[in-house]
Amino acid sequence: MENVERIKSEEMINRIDSRLTKNKVVKGLFFTATLFTSIILIVLLYRIIVQGAPYLSWDFLQNFASRRPEQAGIKAAVVGTIWMMAVVVPTAAIFGVGSAIYLEEYAGKNALTRWIQMNISNLAGVPSVVFGLLGLTIFVRLFGFGNSILAAGFTMSLLVLPVIIVASQEAIRAVPNELKEASYGLGATKWQTISRVVIPYAVPGIATGSILAFSRAIGETAPLIVVGIPTFVAFLPSGVFDSFTALPMQIYNWTSRPQEEFHNLAAAGIIVLLVVLIMMNSVAVWIRNRYQSR
Amino acid sequence: MTLTAVKSKENNQAGQTENVLVYNTKDLNLWYGDHHALKNINLEINEREVTAIIGPSGCGKSTYIKTLNRMIDLVPGVKTNGSIEYRERDIFNKDFLVEELRTRVGMVFQKPNPFPKSIYENIAFGLKIHGIKNKQIINETVEKSLRGAALWEEVKDRIHEPAYGLSGGQQQRLCIARCLALEPDVILMDEPTSALDPVSTLKIEELIQELKQRYSIIIVTHNMQQAARISDRTAFFLNGEVVEYDVTDTIFNSPADSRTDDYISGRFG
Amino acid sequence: MTLTAVKSKENNQAGQTENVLVYNTKDLNLWYGDHHALKNINLEINEREVTAIIGPSGCGKSTYIKTLNRMIDLVPGVKTNGSIEYRERDIFNKDFLVEELRTRVGMVFQKPNPFPKSIYENIAFGLKIHGIKNKQIINETVEKSLRGAALWEEVKDRIHEPAYGLSGGQQQRLCIARCLALEPDVILMDEPTSALDPVSTLKIEELIQELKQRYSIIIVTHNMQQAARISDRTAFFLNGEVVEYDVTDTIFNSPADSRTDDYISGRFG
Amino acid sequence: GNDAADTGTENGENTEQTDAGDAQLQGEISIDGSSTVYPIMEAVAEEFMLEQPDVKVTVGLSGTGGGFEKFIAGETAMSNASRPIKEEEAAALKEAGIEYTEFQLANDGLSVVVPKDNDWVDQLTVDELKKIWLDNGTAKKWSDIREGWPEEEIKFYSPGTDSGTFDYFDEVILDGGQIDKAATLSEDDNVLVQGVTGDENAIGYFGYAYYLENKDSLKAVPIVNEEGNAVEPNAETIESGEYAPLSRPLFTYVSNAAIKDDAATAAYVQFTLENAATLAEDVGYVSLPEEKYDEQLSTLEGLK
Amino acid sequence: MRVMSFIGVLGLKGAIGLKTKNKELSPVHELLEKKYNGGFLNRREKIIPIILFFMAAVSVLTTLGIVLTLIFETFTFFGDVSIVEFFTATEWYPFSKTEAVYGIWPLVLGTLKITLIASLFAVPLGLAVALYLSEYAGARTRKIMKPILEVLAGVPTIVYGFFALTFVTPFLRGLFPSIELFNAISPGIVVGIMIIPTIVSLSEDALSSVPEPVRHGALAIGSTKWETASKVIFPAALSGILASIVLGISRAIGETMIVSIAAGSTPSAALNLTSSLQTMTSYIVQVTTGDAGFGTTIYYSIYAVGFTLFVFTLAMNVLAQFISKRFREEY
Numbered sequence A: 001m002e003n004v005e006r007i008k009s010e011e012m013i014n015r016i017d018s019r020l021t022k023n024k025v026v027k028g029l030f031f032t033a034t035l036f037t038s039i040i041l042i043v044l045l046y047r048i049i050v051q052g053a054p055y056l057s058w059d060f061l062q063n064f065a066s067r068r069p070e071q072a073g074i075k076a077a078v079v080g081t082i083w084m085m086a087v088v089v090p091t092a093a094i095f096g097v098g099s100a101i102y103l104e105e106y107a108g109k110n111a112l113t114r115w116i117q118m119n120i121s122n123l124a125g126v127p128s129v130v131f132g133l134l135g136l137t138i139f140v141r142l143f144g145f146g147n148s149i150l151a152a153g154f155t156m157s158l159l160v161l162p163v164i165i166v167a168s169q170e171a172i173r174a175v176p177n178e179l180k181e182a183s184y185g186l187g188a189t190k191w192q193t194i195s196r197v198v199i200p201y202a203v204p205g206i207a208t209g210s211i212l213a214f215s216r217a218i219g220e221t222a223p224l225i226v227v228g229i230p231t232f233v234a235f236l237p238s239g240v241f242d243s244f245t246a247l248p249m250q251i252y253n254w255t256s257r258p259q260e261e262f263h264n265l266a267a268a269g270i271i272v273l274l275v276v277l278i279m280m281n282s283v284a285v286w287i288r289n290r291y292q293s294r
Numbered sequence B, C: 001m002t003l004t005a006v007k008s009k010e011n012n013q014a015g016q017t018e019n020v021l022v023y024n025t026k027d028l029n030l031w032y033g034d035h036h037a038l039k040n041i042n043l044e045i046n047e048r049e050v051t052a053i054i055g056p057s058g059c060g061k062s063t064y065i066k067t068l069n070r071m072i073d074l075v076p077g078v079k080t081n082g083s084i085e086y087r088e089r090d091i092f093n094k095d096f097l098v099e100e101l102r103t104r105v106g107m108v109f110q111k112p113n114p115f116p117k118s119i120y121e122n123i124a125f126g127l128k129i130h131g132i133k134n135k136q137i138i139n140e141t142v143e144k145s146l147r148g149a150a151l152w153e154e155v156k157d158r159i160h161e162p163a164y165g166l167s168g169g170q171q172q173r174l175c176i177a178r179c180l181a182l183e184p185d186v187i188l189m190d191e192p193t194s195a196l197d198p199v200s201t202l203k204i205e206e207l208i209q210e211l212k213q214r215y216s217i218i219i220v221t222h223n224m225q226q227a228a229r230i231s232d233r234t235a236f237f238l239n240g241e242v243v244e245y246d247v248t249d250t251i252f253n254s255p256a257d258s259r260t261d262d263y264i265s266g267r268f269g
Numbered sequence D: 001g002n003d004a005a006d007t008g009t010e011n012g013e014n015t016e017q018t019d020a021g022d023a024q025l026q027g028e029i030s031i032d033g034s035s036t037v038y039p040i041m042e043a044v045a046e047e048f049m050l051e052q053p054d055v056k057v058t059v060g061l062s063g064t065g066g067g068f069e070k071f072i073a074g075e076t077a078m079s080n081a082s083r084p085i086k087e088e089e090a091a092a093l094k095e096a097g098i099e100y101t102e103f104q105l106a107n108d109g110l111s112v113v114v115p116k117d118n119d120w121v122d123q124l125t126v127d128e129l130k131k132i133w134l135d136n137g138t139a140k141k142w143s144d145i146r147e148g149w150p151e152e153e154i155k156f157y158s159p160g161t162d163s164g165t166f167d168y169f170d171e172v173i174l175d176g177g178q179i180d181k182a183a184t185l186s187e188d189d190n191v192l193v194q195g196v197t198g199d200e201n202a203i204g205y206f207g208y209a210y211y212l213e214n215k216d217s218l219k220a221v222p223i224v225n226e227e228g229n230a231v232e233p234n235a236e237t238i239e240s241g242e243y244a245p246l247s248r249p250l251f252t253y254v255s256n257a258a259i260k261d262d263a264a265t266a267a268y269v270q271f272t273l274e275n276a277a278t279l280a281e282d283v284g285y286v287s288l289p290e291e292k293y294d295e296q297l298s299t300l301e302g303l304k
Numbered sequence E: 001m002r003v004m005s006f007i008g009v010l011g012l013k014g015a016i017g018l019k020t021k022n023k024e025l026s027p028v029h030e031l032l033e034k035k036y037n038g039g040f041l042n043r044r045e046k047i048i049p050i051i052l053f054f055m056a057a058v059s060v061l062t063t064l065g066i067v068l069t070l071i072f073e074t075f076t077f078f079g080d081v082s083i084v085e086f087f088t089a090t091e092w093y094p095f096s097k098t099e100a101v102y103g104i105w106p107l108v109l110g111t112l113k114i115t116l117i118a119s120l121f122a123v124p125l126g127l128a129v130a131l132y133l134s135e136y137a138g139a140r141t142r143k144i145m146k147p148i149l150e151v152l153a154g155v156p157t158i159v160y161g162f163f164a165l166t167f168v169t170p171f172l173r174g175l176f177p178s179i180e181l182f183n184a185i186s187p188g189i190v191v192g193i194m195i196i197p198t199i200v201s202l203s204e205d206a207l208s209s210v211p212e213p214v215r216h217g218a219l220a221i222g223s224t225k226w227e228t229a230s231k232v233i234f235p236a237a238l239s240g241i242l243a244s245i246v247l248g249i250s251r252a253i254g255e256t257m258i259v260s261i262a263a264g265s266t267p268s269a270a271l272n273l274t275s276s277l278q279t280m281t282s283y284i285v286q287v288t289t290g291d292a293g294f295g296t297t298i299y300y301s302i303y304a305v306g307f308t309l310f311v312f313t314l315a316m317n318v319l320a321q322f323i324s325k326r327f328r329e330e331y
C-alpha cells in the first residue's frame, strides 16, 4: 500500500510541469490584458494631451469663456467645479458616512434595515440622467434653488452617495472589534466610541473608497445638462446660491462647436479636469497616509 | 512556584477575616439566543483579591467576565436573568448606567488592543471621554498609570510615539495602564497573557501581584499553573456552571468535586 | 510529563542508530532587506522524528521553517545564501520546482486557515489541482486523511458543510488532514496549537505523536513543555542563530550552552 | 484683464456706442435655450459684460424646448430658439401670464453637403432633395435620382429628429414627410461631419458654420431656388435671401416684463440687437439685413 | 531574586494602599466621582442615532423621489400613448409629424446591445486585470495602476465618446469595412473601457481582502498561483466581484454621452450590431438638449423612458443581489 501511494505522489509531481505551463500562459494572458488596458488608456490620454497641451496657458486658466478660441479660458468652469465639489464632498461624505454608521452600528437586523440597504445598492446602479431628472424636479423646482451650485451639488451628492455609503460601511466593518471593546471597556458611550475610535480608524478606507465616487462627480455631464446649469458664465460665484458652470459642461460645449480650435480647447479643458482630479486624489492619499501613520 | 502558592494562601487567609464583596452574583442565567451559556451562577467575589476563573474552552468563562461589566450587551440576542450586584448595586438595574459600571470596572482583553494612537493618547483617551481636559491632571495621570503598569521606565522617552511600536507584552501593559488611569475599583482580565511570550507573561503576572494591593482583580485563564501562582480564589467552570469555587490552594490540592480533579490533573502547558 | 519525555528519548535513541536525513541546512543566511534574520544556520533533520524549534519571539523560528518549503519566497526583498538540501536535492536550485517541494513538504500554520469551502473540498482541493480526478480515489483519500488527522468521527456526517463551521481545534486538524491528503514526506508546523484551547492542543499533540510513525515533523513552538513532551530533538534559536541543537532531553535537562539554560529555566506554564 | 479690454475697444469700431455703455447697471440675466443660438448669445454676453461688468449674464444650452420650459417657469428672462415658438409653449406662457416678444437674431444656412471627392453632384433642386431624403421604403441609389449618377447606395446623415435643424429641413423639404429611415442621425453636427467625410456616397445637411469649418473635406451642394438659380450657401447669398429655401431664422424670446422692469435686461436686449449682425458672423452665422434690426430696435423701445 | 523584588514591591505598594484607604483621592477620582453623581446621561447619545437614521433615510427618500418624479409625467404620457403600444410596438418614432409611434423595444434593444458588448469586453478584461494586480503583480505595479485607474474613472464620458468615434470606429472599419460609422460595437467597447476602472478597482479590493493565510494555505500544498487564484481566491471573493460587475453593468446601462456621440440616434429594432442605434439614456439626453416643445407628448416620453430605465436597473440589481447571496463564501 505504501508503494502505491508513493507512486501516486510521483505522478502528481510529474504533472507539475504542465500545471506550471498553464500558470505561465494565464499569467501571460493577464499581463497582456493589463498591458492592453493600460495601452488603451495611454492612447486615450496621449491623444488628449497632444491635442490640448499647446492650448494650456496662464491665460487659459485666467480667462472666461469667449467666442474667440484664442481668448477663451476656463476660469469660470474650474472655479465652478471647485465650488460644486465643495458642496458635494462634505454633503456626500457626511450623509454617506452618517448612513454607514447608522447601518453598521445602530440599525437592528430587521426588514427596515434590509430595505434601506437594498435601496442603496439599487441607487448605485441608477443612471445619472435619472438623477438629473430628480435634481431638476426637487432641487431646482421644488426647493427653488434654481440652477445654482447648491442644486447641482446636491444632485451630484445624491448620485455618488450610494458608492460612498458602501465604501464607508466596508471601512467601518473593518474596524477591529477589539478596539471598540477597548473603548467601551473604559466607559465610553456608543457615540464616543464611534466618533473617537471607529471613524478615525475607518477614515483611510472611507477616503480611498470615496475617491472613485468623487471622481465620477467631477466628470459627469449628463445630470448637469438635465438640471440645466448654464454654460456661459463670465463671473465667479460668490455663494452657493449663485449660478455657475462646470468643467464637463464647458468641455461638452466646446466639443460641439464647429471650429477645430474649440475642440483643442476642449482637450485642454480635459487636461485641466484631470489635474483637478489628480489633486483631489492626492488629498485623499494624504489623508490616508496621515491617518495610517498614527 | 511553591513559594508563591504558599504566599497567596497566606494572603488569602489574612483576607478572609474581614472580606468585603465587590461582586455578588446570584442565580445568574444567560442565553445566546437558545444556547444556555451560563446556568445558575452564584459567586461572591472579594475585594483586593485575585479571583481566577478556569475551565475548558467554551465553558462560559469569557461570557461570565463580560457580563460583569456588561460588555455582553454588545452581543445581540443575549438574554439574562438573576442578578449581579456590584458593591450592592444591581448592575442590570437601568439606573446603573453601563458607562459608570465600566468606568469603575476596568477590562483587559486577551489580545492587547491599544488604540492606533500614541502611547500618551491611549491613556489620555479614557480621561478625555470622561470630560477631564486639564492638561496637568492628564499628564500626571499618564505618568502614574504607566508607572502603575510597570511600563514607565521603558517608554518614558517615547510616550508620543505610536503604541503599535511596542512589543506585545508592552502593549498589554499599556492596556492595563489605560485601565488604571481611570482609577478603577475592579479589573477584569480575559486571558491577558495567552497571546504573549513567556517573558512578557512573567512581567504581567508580577504586575498583577502588585495591583492586587489596590484593586480587585478577576482573571480568566487557560493556564492552570498561572491560576495557581497568582490567584487567591479560583472558580472552576464547566458547561456554563460553576462546579467549584474555593481558595485556590484547595481547588488545586484537594478539590471537592471529582470533575475539578479530573480537569486539573489532565492539565498541561 | 516525565513519562512522555522519557518515551521520546527512547524513541530517539532507537532512531539514532540509522538516521536518514530529510533536511540538511548548510551555512544558511537570510536577510529581510538589510535585516540579517538567519545567521549561519547549520541543522540536520532526521526522518521520522519530531524536531522542535524553540526560542524567544523574533529569533527567526518562523523565518527558518518558511524557508524549508520556500514559502519565504512570498516575502519581497528576501535574500539568502548557503544551502538547504531536502533529501540531497538543493531546494534553491531552480530545477527543483517549489510546487514539487511544497507537495512533498506540507505545512500547518499558526492560525487554522481552511479554505472557504466545504470540509470535503478542503481536502479534495490538493488532489484536484494535482490532476487527480477519479472520484473514488478522492473520496477514499478524503476519508483516509480525515481519519489520519483524527477528525473523521467528528465530521463524517457533515463533510459537505462549510469548514468555517468547525471549531478552531477541528479546523486545525482539518488543515493537517489537508496536508496528509497529498501524502507528504515532511510536515512543517508553525506554532500549530498557539491559537487553540488546551483540549484541542492535547488532541493535536497526540496526533503529532501518531503522525511521527510515517512522517517527519518539524514544529515551531513557544511552549517549552510542548517541545519537551512531543519532540525527539530540539533546536534553540536566538537572534537568528542556532544556539544549541540536540536530543530534546539533553536540551531540557543538561543544555550545553548557558543561554539555553537561561531561556529554559525562565520557563513556566 | 488688459487683453479683454483691448478687444473691447477694437470691437467698438464696428459697433455703435450705445447708452448702455454710459450708465453702470447691475443685475442678473438668465438666458437659456437652443444650443444652435448659444454661440451668438455667448458672444453677445461676452461683449456686453465688458461694458457692464456688474451685470451677470448666464447662458445655458438646454435646447429650444428645455429653454422654453424654464422660460415658462419664469426661471429665465430670455429664451433662445432655433425654431418659432410652438402652440403648446405659447399656450403655457399665456397660462403662466408671461408676455413675450420674439426677436430674430440671425439666419443659419442649412448646408447640404457631400464629400469633396464626390464628382457627380453639382447642384440639386428642391424636388431632387425631396426625392433623396423622403422615405419610400427602399434603399435608394444615386442613379435613381439622376441618370448617369453612380449606381451606389446613398448614405444619409441627418441631425437628430429632436433638433430645430431637422425640424426645419423636414418642413421645407419634406413637407413634414418621413425622412428616409435608413438615415444615420446624430445630435452632434461634428459627428455628422465625420460621417459625411468618411463615406463617398454620403449626403448630409447641417448648419453653415460646420460646413465652413470643414470646407477642405466637404462640398456644399448649390441648391436651385425659386428663381431657378443654383445658389451656393455663403454669407452674401444667405443674407440676401438668394439661398433659399434652406436658410432658417434664429430667435430669442424675451419676457416683456423683464424689459420693462429691469434696466439691465432692456440694455442687454438692445445691445443684442445692435451687435447681433457682427457677432453672428463672428461665430459662423449670417446677419439679417440692417433694416430688420432697426425695426426690432424700435419694437424694443416700445416695450421699455 | 524574584522573591526579593516581590518583597520590595510589596513594601512600596503597601504605602500606596494605605493612602487609598485614607480616602486621599486623586484629582481624577474626584472628577469621576463628580460625574457619577451628576449622572452619565447624555442627550447626545439619544439624538445622534435619530439624526443618523434620517441620513440613512435619504437613500430611501431618493428612491422615492425618483419614483415620484418619474411617475406623474409618465402617467401624463400614458394619457396620450397607449401602454400597450409602448410595450408591444416595435418602432420608436416619436418625431414623425404624421404618425408618431412609441414602442420602447428599439430603445431597450439598443441599450441591451451596448450593455452586452460592453460587458463582454469589460468583464473578462477587468477581471483579468484585477487578478493580475492582486495575485501576480508586485506591490509597486499595484500602487501605480490603481490610482491611474481611479483618475480615469473621472474622465468625462464625452471624451470617451469622441475616442470611440474618432479612434475606435475608424480602427474597426479598417478591419471590417461593413461596419457603419455609427454602430453598436465601437461605443459598446468604449463603454466597456469606461467601466473597466470600476470593475478592476472594486474586484481588486474584493480579491485582496481574502485573508493572506488562505492564500498561503493553497500555495503551501503546491498550488500554482493560477490554481490558488482561480480555485480559492476567486470563489472566496465572488460576492464582491459580482457586486463590482453589477455596478459596472449598471453604469453601462446608464451611460449616455458615449452612446449619444458614437452610436448615432436612430432607434432600431434590427438585431445587427454594425448599424446606428439609440439607447434609452441617449434618447433622454437627446430630448433634454433638443428642441422638442415643452408640454408635448415627446417631452413626457422621456419620463416614461426614464421610468423604464429605472425599472430595468432595479430588476438587474435585485437579481444580482439574489445571485450574490447564493455565492457568498464566508471567510
Ligand SMILES: Nc1ncnc2c1ncn2[C@@H]1O[C@H](COP(=O)(O)OP(=O)(O)OP(=O)(O)O)[C@@H](O)[C@H]1O
Pocket (backbone or CB within 6 Å): B032, B035, B037, B055, B056, B057, B058, B059, B060, B061, B062, B063, B064, B075, C197
Ligand atoms: N456571540 C455568541 N453567540 C452565540 N454563542 C456564543 C457567543 N459567544 C460564545 N458563545 C457560546 O457560549 C459558550 C461559552 O462561550 P465563552 O466564550 O464564554 O467560552 P470560554 O469559556 O471563554 O471559552 P474559551 O476558553 O475558548 O475562550 C460557548 O459554547 C460558545 O460557543
Ligand SMILES: Nc1ncnc2c1ncn2[C@@H]1O[C@H](COP(=O)(O)OP(=O)(O)OP(=O)(O)O)[C@@H](O)[C@H]1O
Pocket (backbone or CB within 6 Å): C032, C035, C037, C055, C056, C057, C058, C059, C060, C061, C062, C063, C064, C075
Ligand atoms: N516580512 C518581514 N520583513 C522584515 N522583517 C521581518 C519580516 N518577517 C519577520 N521579520 C523579522 O525577522 C525576525 C525573525 O522573525 P520571525 O517571524 O522568524 O520570528 P519568530 O521566531 O517566528 O517570532 P515569533 O515567535 O514572534 O513568531 C524578526 O526580527 C522580525 O521582525
Ligand SMILES: [Mg+2]
Pocket (backbone or CB within 6 Å): B061, B062, B063
Ligand atoms: Mg474566552
Ligand SMILES: [Mg+2]
Pocket (backbone or CB within 6 Å): C061, C062, C063
Ligand atoms: Mg513566528
